[in-house]
Amino acid sequence: MTKHNIQAIRGMRDILPTQTTWWHRMEDQLLSVLKLYGYKEIRTPILEKTALFSRSIGEQTDIVSKEMYTFTDRDGSSLTMRPEGTASVVRAFVEHNLIRAEPVNRLFYMGPMFRHERPQKGRYRQFYQMGAELLGSADPAADVELMELMVRCISSVGLDDTSLHINSLGCSECRPAYREKLVEYLKKHEQRLCDDCKRRLETNPLRVLDCKKDACISVSQKAPHMMDFLCHDCSEHFETVRAGLSALDLQYELDHRMVRGLDYYGRTTFELIAKGLGAQNAVAAGGRYDGLVKQIGGPDVPAVGFASGLDRILLLLQEQLQQPKAMPVLFLVTHGNEAWLEGLKISAMLRRDGFKVMTDVRRGSMKSQMKRADKDGARFVLIVGDDELSSGQVTVKDMVATPGSAKQISVPSDELSTWLRARLGDGKGQSR
Numbered sequence: 001m002t003k004h005n006i007q008a009i010r011g012m013r014d015i016l017p018t019q020t021t022w023w024h025r026m027e028d029q030l031l032s033v034l035k036l037y038g039y040k041e042i043r044t045p046i047l048e049k050t051a052l053f054s055r056s057i058g059e060q061t062d063i064v065s066k067e068m069y070t071f072t073d074r075d076g077s078s079l080t081m082r083p084e085g086t087a088s089v090v091r092a093f094v095e096h097n098l099i100r101a102e103p104v105n106r107l108f109y110m111g112p113m114f115r116h117e118r119p120q121k122g123r124y125r126q127f128y129q130m131g132a133e134l135l136g137s138a139d140p141a142a143d144v145e146l147m148e149l150m151v152r153c154i155s156s157v158g159l160d161d162t163s164l165h166i167n168s169l170g171c172s173e174c175r176p177a178y179r180e181k182l183v184e185y186l187k188k189h190e191q192r193l194c195d196d197c198k199r200r201l202e203t204n205p206l207r208v209l210d211c212k213k214d215a216c217i218s219v220s221q222k223a224p225h226m227m228d229f230l231c232h233d234c235s236e237h238f239e240t241v242r243a244g245l246s247a248l249d250l251q252y253e254l255d256h257r258m259v260r261g262l263d264y265y266g267r268t269t270f271e272l273i274a275k276g277l278g279a280q281n282a283v284a285a286g287g288r289y290d291g292l293v294k295q296i297g298g299p300d301v302p303a304v305g306f307a308s309g310l311d312r313i314l315l316l317l318q319e320q321l322q323q324p325k326a327m328p329v330l331f332l333v334t335h336g337n338e339a340w341l342e343g344l345k346i347s348a349m350l351r352r353d354g355f356k357v358m359t360d361v362r363r364g365s366m367k368s369q370m371k372r373a374d375k376d377g378a379r380f381v382l383i384v385g386d387d388e389l390s391s392g393q394v395t396v397k398d399m400v401a402t403p404g405s406a407k408q409i410s411v412p413s414d415e416l417s418t419w420l421r422a423r424l425g426d427g428k429g430q431s432r
């Protein structure tokens with residue numbers, strides 16, 4: 001009988017301990033920016049009723065028509081693993097009537113999303129998003145604040161080489177006329193479009209504009225612009241958004257062909273594009289979705305939001321930056337059973353005081369414990385043997401002693417925390 005190794009599912013990756021240091025750092029940086037703008041975390045389930053996504057993202061979108069992980073539950077109901085976060089946040093917003101307590105809600109989430117796409121660099125079937133949703137304002141001020149937040153978030157993690165692309169998709173007043181003109185134009189060039197776009201021409205003609213095939217690009221480059229069809233209100237909204245971005249000194253490009261792959265958008269849409277990722281170069285994207293809350297069964301609440309692809313950000317960071325530096329570690333080395341028992345008390349005390357302490361749980365020889373300490377990048381090695389037991393002291397070995405300073409010193413065990421704090425400061429030598 002052949003033995004089969006079971007491996008992870010295609011497009012779904014393990015994030016190993018060498019990687020999680022990066023993730024923690026990025027998440028911490030994002031959290032601190034989100035706090036500056038008053039965002040509060042919301043956590044929603046990974047599974048939702050399928051109808052939530054098909055109704056909000058749109059039946060004809062790629063996500064709903066071919067990328068969702070959908071299955072029938074034991075009671076016969078259709079469930080889907082969330083392909084994005086906005087629909088779930090809006091469902092929760094309506095279900096818990098969050099608007100009752102707060103007219104303006106600023107919510108964020110971080111977590112895995114699932115789309116059955118063809119895996120490639122920067123595109124996975126399980127990927128992680130950080131998203132922010134601002135519900136309760138139709139004013140362009142909300143669009144501007146949100147885009148500013150998006151740009152700040154991405155630059156806070158160390159990605160500066162990005163460009164902001166914006167567009168307006170108009171509203172239900174002005175879009176139909178544009179759609180009509182667009183279809184008229186595309187029909188004239190139909191024979192040059194790819195098969196997918198020929199189908200989109202019937203179902204979702206705006207999506208032809210962001211097809212990545214060369215032939216379709218050359219057709220859509222000369223297509224009419226939504227901008228020329230905006231109604232008075234949409235036009236004014238977009239101008240105010242642009243004025244806000246300029247006041248903030250945020251450079252942007254008008255991207256007439258950016259239509260986004262989800263149907264709930266209207267008016268402002270935007271993407272943050274990074275250099276160096278190849279085809280999958282959007283590190284964050286979003287837009288205004290004024291009709292969605294009502295569509296999900298809630299009151300008429302306008303909203304705008306974005307989500308960023310954390311896997312992609314890390315890919316870029318790892319190409320650009322060096323591994324985050326591990327902070328110093330304390331390593332406790334003991335010799336003999338009595339010393340081990342005393343060492344247990346000392347390490348418990350130090351951890352209670354907030355220090356990171358490592359020990360060799362295999363209880364090898366002194367020499368092998370010292371080797372382990374070196375491998376772990378210990379800043380100080382704390383040694384407890386017979387001499388230390390009788391004197392109530394701990395021998396502290398400074399692994400990066402500067403020339404002239406003592407390499408080894410005895411410190412009374414009850415003064416150890418104070419002694420270490422004086423040398424390691426408040427950071428206490430933490431590493432994840």
Ligand code: HAM
Pocket residue numbers: 083084085086115117122123124125126127128129131132133261262282283284285286287289304305306307308309310311312
């Ligand atoms: P989205 O453009 O579908 O928008 O996704 C946002 C970001 O998630 C993308 O720009 C990309 O960085 C990342 N992403 C998407 N798919 C994948 C994948 N297969 N692998 C890796 N990264 C991926 C949304 O999801 C909207 N919910 C954004 C939004 C929030 N709009 C309003 N509020």
